[in-house]
Amino acid sequence: MKEKLETFLDETMANIGYMLGKPEVVYPKEAGHADYMSSTALAIAKQYGKTPREIAEAIVAKMREQLPPYISEVEVAGPGFINFKLAREYFTGIVDFITKDAENYGKSDIFEGKKVIVEYTQPNPFKPFHIGHLMSNAIGESIARLVHFHGGDVVRANYQGDIGPHVATAIYGIIKRGKGIVGTTTSEKAFYIGECYVYGNAHCEADPTVKAEIEKINKKLYEGDPEYKTLYDEGRAITLEAFEALYSVLGTKFDRYFFESEFATKGIAIVREYEAKGIFEESEGAVIFRAERYNPKLHTRVFLTNNGLPLYDAKEIALTVAKFTEIHPELSIVTTAVEQKDYMAVVTEAIRQMFTVEKYADHMEHITHGMMRFATGKMSSRRGNVITGESLIRDAKEAILDVIVDRGFNDAEKKEVAEAVGVAAIKYSILRSGIGTDIIFDFDKSISFDGDSGPYIQYTATRARAVCRKATEAGIQASLDIPTNSTLAIEQVLERFPLAAERAIKNREPHHIASYITELAGAFNSFYAKEQIVVVGDETSAYKVAVTQATATILEQGLYLLGIKVPEKM
């Protein structure tokens, strides 16, 4: 519609001699003025030496000569805005489209025929899966779904750090504490390993001999020394299994797992190869890359340590090569917290200098999100100052179980509802704000049930569905034959779903979807409170049911794009 109006405006202006620039039609920030508006007259007034009002009047007069059927009214307002009001039938057409072809409403071909890797979550075996990983998972999953929604062929990837000093530190801790891996369930064992990591770190910081010992373990792990193999394999399997349980609860299914251990040797080889070609150089025994040579904003980073071990940087290069040579994506997206921004820029610069023929760097995108932090400061898994993803989900579920005690659910339903709603509350609290901003973790807010929250939208969707069921029972079939204006406000919001979906993917900002569905849910709830929908004998009831059905559909679609499930009842 936006494009249609723009073309119409453009043609009209050309007709009467205003040829400067391409006019833009936008959705007004504040509802009530118009369905769409353009401020083009204000922009060009000066160049034509006329007042904006004059120009706008002229354009509107010309438009009125042959108004297309989808516009019911066009007028000049304020200093020279051109306001468009759309025809009633146009909105009915939107509802009709959603009812018939819900799957395709709001889709675009932005990623049509393109393969896109989205890498996200990236927890490290032997370390706790904390709420920061939850944040990365929520954002990455939503981006993946948005890419798919807009025609892309998505490969969900997860890169897990199963080697390096953090692993050595955890193993040191397990050995020193001397009881093996304590715990009966996988989850308990994984938790214990996380504690051992914290224990190891505390000792490492306090005592240099411990540090040396951990370094020795690290080196042996890289060499595949059999001394630690059993413990390593066991610990790795336990933490990975615990992660897997979480992915399942969160609704993520990865297509491809990458492990850091796969890229250690390859990372060394590739850095050595390009060291010979002059991209990397030796300094104080380490192999480094001087990124500031190519871009003054970047800095020098070490890729191989002075004892020849590959750092994250070196492994990242090998990982990138593997992604492109195995999967051949058009675009490779990596989402991480913002603290890795400069680091990733340096690695990308190295890749740009290395692969001048393949040009991998041109197909890489790094999306950074803010960090989960406490009011008192940064979370640190080294110090054990974290909230684990599992405990947060568990607490959220318990809070929900309190709410649903007397709703007649059996135990299995209770568990299912509590999980769906709990995860929704957490995910929504992450996705409702722009991904760039840090989130100060607040338990009550992260599991809020009312107002601007995940459960509020889930509730609205299930309620709308319940109304539709009621309508069927009452023998009322959804139909658009006899429209009513009582649903117009909802229809106006439904009309904008494609805009929200487009903005969300173009800017890589899922929160546009969250804001949108909140607005839609609000519009529906206001309507619901005022109007009886299912009324036998009311000839407009069928229309209201159709709008209710369309609303439920779009709420579900929006929640899906945020990675949130809608329970049947709640």
Next chain:
RNA sequence: GCACCCAUGGUGAAAUGGAUAUCACUACAGUCUUCGGAACUGUCAUUGGGGGUUCGAAUCCCUCUGGGUGCACCA
């Protein structure tokens, strides 16, 4: 020290350079007891300071202040 990011009601956030800056929470006052109350309606309060660009700035530029992040062997 250098680089990058951020600053919006009491709190958390939204706003593609456009009209009177929007929402939620909190507080207070109501609706209602229904097609599912995890609902609806109303009231209160806001763009860190100073310059500039623009017909028009929360948004762009400069500067100051305050916060965050990164910067050689963690990931």
